[in-house]
Amino acid sequence: MNTLARVEDLHISFGGVAAASGISLTVEQGEFLALIGPNGAGKTTALRMVAGLLRPDRGRVFFGERDVTNLPAHARVRLGLGFTHQIVRPFYGFTTVENVMLAAGHHQTESPWRALASRSRAAAREKAQAILERIGLGAQAGQSPRALPLGQRKRLEVARALALDPKLLLLDEPLAGLSSHEATTMADLVRALSGQGITVVLVEHNLGEVLRVADRLVVLDAGKVLAEGLPKDVMARPDVRQAYTGVI
Amino acid sequence: MSAYIASLVSVIGINLILALSLNIITGFCGQVSLGHAAFYGIGAYTAAYLAKLGAPLPLTLLAGAAMAGAIGIVVGLTSLRVRHDFLAVTTMGIGFVFLGFVRKQKWLGGELGISGIPGSGLDPVSYAVLIVAFAAAVMGFCLWIKHSWMGFTFDAVADDEDAARTVGVNVSTYKLVAFGIGTALAGLAGGLYVYFARIILPDTFDFVQSIAILTMVVIGGTGSVWGVFAATIALTLLPEVSRAAADYRLLIFGAMLILVMRFSPGGLASLVRRKPA
Amino acid sequence: MLFVELIVKGLVYGCMYAMMAVGLTLVYGLLRILHIAHAGVFALGAYMAVTVTNATGSLALGFLVAAVVSAVAGTVIYRLAYQPILHHQAFVPMVVSIGLFIVMQEAFRMIFGAYGIAFDNNPWYVANISLGGINLTYVEIAMVITSVTLLVGFGLFAGLTRAGIGWRATVSDPQMATSFGVDAVRVRYINFLFGSALAGIAGGLVGLLNNYVEPTMGGAVSYKALAIIVLGGLGSVRGTLVASLVLGVVEAFGAIYLADIFDRDAIGFLFLIIVLMVRPQGLLGRSSG
Numbered sequence: 001m002n003t004l005a006r007v008e009d010l011h012i013s014f015g016g017v018a019a020a021s022g023i024s025l026t027v028e029q030g031e032f033l034a035l036i037g038p039n040g041a042g043k044t045t046a047l048r049m050v051a052g053l054l055r056p057d058r059g060r061v062f063f064g065e066r067d068v069t070n071l072p073a074h075a076r077v078r079l080g081l082g083f084t085h086q087i088v089r090p091f092y093g094f095t096t097v098e099n100v101m102l103a104a105g106h107h108q109t110e111s112p113w114r115a116l117a118s119r120s121r122a123a124a125r126e127k128a129q130a131i132l133e134r135i136g137l138g139a140q141a142g143q144s145p146r147a148l149p150l151g152q153r154k155r156l157e158v159a160r161a162l163a164l165d166p167k168l169l170l171l172d173e174p175l176a177g178l179s180s181h182e183a184t185t186m187a188d189l190v191r192a193l194s195g196q197g198i199t200v201v202l203v204e205h206n207l208g209e210v211l212r213v214a215d216r217l218v219v220l221d222a223g224k225v226l227a228e229g230l231p232k233d234v235m236a237r238p239d240v241r242q243a244y245t246g247v248i
Numbered sequence: 249m250s251a252y253i254a255s256l257v258s259v260i261g262i263n264l265i266l267a268l269s270l271n272i273i274t275g276f277c278g279q280v281s282l283g284h285a286a287f288y289g290i291g292a293y294t295a296a297y298l299a300k301l302g303a304p305l306p307l308t309l310l311a312g313a314a315m316a317g318a319i320g321i322v323v324g325l326t327s328l329r330v331r332h333d334f335l336a337v338t339t340m341g342i343g344f345v346f347l348g349f350v351r352k353q354k355w356l357g358g359e360l361g362i363s364g365i366p367g368s369g370l371d372p373v374s375y376a377v378l379i380v381a382f383a384a385a386v387m388g389f390c391l392w393i394k395h396s397w398m399g400f401t402f403d404a405v406a407d408d409e410d411a412a413r414t415v416g417v418n419v420s421t422y423k424l425v426a427f428g429i430g431t432a433l434a435g436l437a438g439g440l441y442v443y444f445a446r447i448i449l450p451d452t453f454d455f456v457q458s459i460a461i462l463t464m465v466v467i468g469g470t471g472s473v474w475g476v477f478a479a480t481i482a483l484t485l486l487p488e489v490s491r492a493a494a495d496y497r498l499l500i501f502g503a504m505l506i507l508v509m510r511f512s513p514g515g516l517a518s519l520v521r522r523k524p525a
Numbered sequence: 526m527l528f529v530e531l532i533v534k535g536l537v538y539g540c541m542y543a544m545m546a547v548g549l550t551l552v553y554g555l556l557r558i559l560h561i562a563h564a565g566v567f568a569l570g571a572y573m574a575v576t577v578t579n580a581t582g583s584l585a586l587g588f589l590v591a592a593v594v595s596a597v598a599g600t601v602i603y604r605l606a607y608q609p610i611l612h613h614q615a616f617v618p619m620v621v622s623i624g625l626f627i628v629m630q631e632a633f634r635m636i637f638g639a640y641g642i643a644f645d646n647n648p649w650y651v652a653n654i655s656l657g658g659i660n661l662t663y664v665e666i667a668m669v670i671t672s673v674t675l676l677v678g679f680g681l682f683a684g685l686t687r688a689g690i691g692w693r694a695t696v697s698d699p700q701m702a703t704s705f706g707v708d709a710v711r712v713r714y715i716n717f718l719f720g721s722a723l724a725g726i727a728g729g730l731v732g733l734l735n736n737y738v739e740p741t742m743g744g745a746v747s748y749k750a751l752a753i754i755v756l757g758g759l760g761s762v763r764g765t766l767v768a769s770l771v772l773g774v775v776e777a778f779g780a781i782y783l784a785d786i787f788d789r790d791a792i793g794f795l796f797l798i799i800v801l802m803v804r805p806q807g808l809l810g811r812s813s814g
Contacts, residue, residue: 077416089411091404102404103415108397110416112425115397164416280616282623326798329805332615333559337755338801340748341794348791352784455744459623466620499631505624510610513617 002029004199005081005168010049010059019045020056021223027168027201032194034202034214034231038244041220043203044086047170050201051083052076063168078110082166084157086173090145096156097141100128103163128163135159135189151182158189168199175206187213211235219243254376258444260484261379262437265386267464267480268473269433272390274462275471276399277426278406279327280336283343284461287316287431289453291438293350296362296448305368305443312439313432320431324424343455351450361449368443379440386433390473402426406471456498463501467508469515479516530659531777537665539773540672541734544727545750546757546765547676548599548720554696554760555716557615559751561622562602563724564743565629570595570725571732571742572637579645588729595725599717626743633740641739650736664733671730675723676766688715696760745790749776752797758807768808772796 005027012020020042027033035043048054050061052073061069068076077083090099102109105124109115132138135155145153154174161169171190175183187209194200194215204210210217211231218228221243227234234240270284291312298308326338350356357363368375393399401422404412409419442448460483468479483501487494512519545567552560570591578587606625610617649663683689694702695712703709731746732738753772757764772793779792787795800808 072413072418074413074416074418077414083414085410085414089408089414091407091411093403093407102400102417105397105400106416109401112398112401112422115401116393118397119395121397121400160415280619326801330801331759331805333553333557333619333759334755334801334805334807336559336619337751338798341752341797344748344794345787345791345798348788348795349786351788352786455748456627459627462620462623470616496631498627499635502624502627502631506606506621506628509613509617509621509624510606513610513613 003027004029004064005050005201006062007046007050008060008062010046010056010061012045012049012054012056018223020049023059023220023223023225025218025225025228027199030194030197030199032191032200032202032213032215033218034204034210034216035218035220036204036207036210037220037226040222041243042223043220044172045223046220047083047172047201047203051081051170053083077164077166078106080165080167081170082161082164082168083170084154084161084172084174086176088145088150088153088157090153090156090160092145094145095141096137096143096145096148097125097128097132099145099156100131100159100163101125103160104128104131106164128159131159131163135162136185151178151186154178154186155189158193162193162198166198168201169193171200171202171204173204174202175204175209183209251372254372255444256485256488257376258372258379258440260481261376261383262441262444263461263464263484264383264477264480265433265437265440266461267468267476268383268386268390269430269437270461271430271465271468271471271473271476272393272433273426273430275465275469275476276393276402276406277423278402279324279423279426280332280339281430281458282336282340282455282462283323283346283458284339284431284434285453285455285457286343286346287320287434288438288441288457288461289346289350289448289450290319291316291435292442292448292453293356293362293438294435295439295442296365297356299365299442300362302366308442309436309439312442313435316435316438317428317432320434321424321428323431324427327423327427328420340455340458343453343458347450347454359450361447361452363447365442365446365448367446375443379444382436382440386436387473387477394473398422398425403471460501463505467504467515469517472515472517475515475517475520527781529657531781532774533659533661534665535774535777536770537661537669537773538776539770540669541727541731542746542750542753542773543676543766543769544672544723544730545746546753546769547679547762548716548724549747549750550754550757550760550762550765551696551716551720553754554762555699555713556607556611556618558607558618559615559622561619561747561751562606562625562629563599563720563750564747565626565633566595566599566602566721566743567724567728567731567747568633568738568740568743569598569629570728571738572633572642572728573725574729575642575644575732575738576637579642582646588726591725591729592722595728596718596722599721599724600714602721603713603717630740630743637738637740639740641737643736643738644733647733647736650733662734664730668730668734671726675726679719692716696762749790749793752793756797756800756808761807764808771808 003026008024010020010023023046037043049056052071060067063079063081101124104127108118129141132141137152137155140148145156175186183206190200191213214231217231217234219226219234219240226243227237227240266288273279273281294315295308295312298311323342327335330338351359401417405419405422412419464480464483465476469475487497508515549560549563552558573591573594574587577590578584606621607618653660653662683693691707692712692715695707695709699709753768754765757768775796776792780789
């Protein structure tokens with residue numbers, strides 16, 4: 001397997017409190033990796049550093065062979081690093097399909113001049129509609145995101161990331177706040193995406209679903225990697241159990 | 249066309265360019281600016297200064313637009329650094345810094361401004377037609393932007409900057425482009441004004457002027473090209489219609505701002521579209 | 526000596542700015558509105574002070590009326606203009622505030638005339654005493670005493686009384702305070718009452734200082750007060766007080782040393798823009814924002 005992304009020795013602290021103290025991990029091409037750990041372990045922080053939403057105090061982030069540590073988030077998106085926020089952030093002024101269209105037209109929006117020269121939205125609309133169908137939001141295309149329940153808004157967030165043609169998809173707690181039925185549907189959806197050749201890194205609290213769908217686990221605790229490996233091996237380790245039970 | 253009509257048409261054309269240019273920054277891209285008159289002034293002072301040195305009209309207009317646009321991009325840099333409300337006060341400040349600067353410059357005429365500006369070489373009617381042609385071109389350009397991917401992306405930046413970054417939009421670049429285009433067009437309006445008035449005074453470009461431009465945009469409906477078009481013409485003609493309206497022009501502007509925001513924050517455009525608020 | 530004199534004069538102006546800026550900061554902290562119409566309240570206070578004083582001969586009565594009328598005007602503005610549109614994005618109340626300011630300015634012009642009014646009997650704006658070689662007029666001294674007294678008084682109210690503690694809680698976290706039973710709406714009224722009374726008194730004092738009250742007098746001062754609250758980090762009372770004094774001093778020096786390049790009104794904003802380029806969160810603001 002090829003390494004798609006890799007982080008080395010990431011450190012970051014907020015107001016003197018360390019949220020990551022030396023996180024290193026690699027993401028292999030095509031795998032479905034879940035990042036788990038107790039509250040405050042630094043999972044979301046790590047993900048946000050990979051996405052470029054946070055800049056590490058120390059350490060490097062590589063995407064493919066390229067060092068992207070100093071690239072802003074939008075530039076990483078263009079390299080194929082899609083991500084979704086824990087708290088959904090649709091454009092509330094757009095319809096559902098327009099939300100996805102803007103992402104689908106990422107070639108047009110790459111530079112303002114190309115954007116100014118491009119008028120036709122038909123191709124982007126078609127692509128966006130197809131993604132919405134694939135993700136089960138086809139019927140909601142014309143609605144405002146305000147009208148969508150949380151479960152569908154979370155799917156819209158995923159649809160928007162997919163429209164960017166990502167090589168690597170970073171998902172920050174896509175199951176949070178969903179009912180158990182919705183969570184299962186969403187986990188299946190992400191599993192299916194992973195089956196279609198997209199590499200997925202998932203940060204998630206819902207251990208049951210994570211263990212059901214992920215290929216490999218990385219456990220973070222207190223800003224460090226505690227363990228990694230196959231789900232059943234990792235969960236059998238006493239230190240992992242201790243980390244969970246000790247904190248909760 | 250009588251001289252009176254020609255002058256009225258010229259004023260309408262200049263105001264249209266001003267309002268449409270602010271609409272690119274505030275309406276399309278969602279960046280508040282309370283100092284737009286400063287860029288109008290920068291264009292006017294640049295054009296007037298060059299005209300007095302003997303530069304031909306195309307060159308002075310171009311230089312005015314370029315100077316305003318260049319300074320506009322520098323001001324746009326603050327929009328990358330500061331939050332919304334900070335930006336409103338900062339852009340207001342740009343207006344005061346501009347006025348405070350030109351008033352003290354002897355080579356720009358100080359408080360007395362620049363007078364004795366050479367004519368455009370056109371008679372008033374032809375010059376009015378030239379202004380209208382520019383205004384029409386700006387109008388067409390705005391409609392083009394609105395329906396292009398640039399307009400779509402501006403909408404996204406105005407709606408939610410963080411979400412825009414998530415879909416790969418370089419928010420900073422787009423904001424700077426909006427500031428650059430909007431302020432350059434305001435500079436163009438300034439250059440056109442110079443040959444129309446043949447004299448410029450610092451006070452023409454003060455805070456009240458910035459607010460007057462903002463009024464046209466807000467009442468028309470921020471972001472709506474046709475709404476701004478209609479509001480600009482209506483508000484420019486208003487003082488011509490009656491003496492009372494001329495005397496109380498500012499009072500009427502102020503009252504309209506309050507009432508429109510209270511009952512239809514989307515401006516005239518949203519009344520026409522009957523969109524639910 | 527010039528150096529010390531400029532600092533002292535700057536601090537005097539800083540005290541006046543503080544009286545204006547504290548009201549703006551109180552409104553911003555609670556409602557996130559850039560209350561540009563505060564300028565109108567300031568001018569209203571000046572007009573009340575000058576007309577009542579001239580009519581009755583009593584300066585005290587003039588200032589009392591100025592404070593009360595301004596306070597009432599401020600709360601009426603809140604109730605009628607802002608409260609119905611608070612749910613809109615920040616742009617909407619700001620534009621309303623600009624509209625209100627213009628309407629008030631034009632109303633003063635219509636009622637009191639375009640050409641300013643002077644106090645019939647105002648010996649204090651020329652009479653001065655020398656403190657360590659620096660001449661200060663009685664009005665300047667009154668400005669400092671009034672602003673320090675009122676602001677310290679408010680500080681004691683906020684720090685020591687039960688109502689004051691509820692007020693402070695609401696300003697720092699309205700939702701939390703509401704859940705503890707503080708009446709957030711009443712706190713908004715307190716903010717407008719107190720902030721507007723301060724602005725009205727400041728207006729009266731500036732009227733005395735220049736011995737001249739005119740429709741547009743609120744403009745320059747309140748634009749600077751807006752710059753000050755941004756400098757202070759929007760919503761921070763402490764930051765606002767510091768920024769007021771700093772701006773007063775910067776302006777006093779700038780007006781001398783930059784006199785050939787910029788006029789006085791531009792200096793404050795120039796300073797603001799430079800500071801914001803270096804510290805986008807303002808002088809004392811917290812970083813993330």
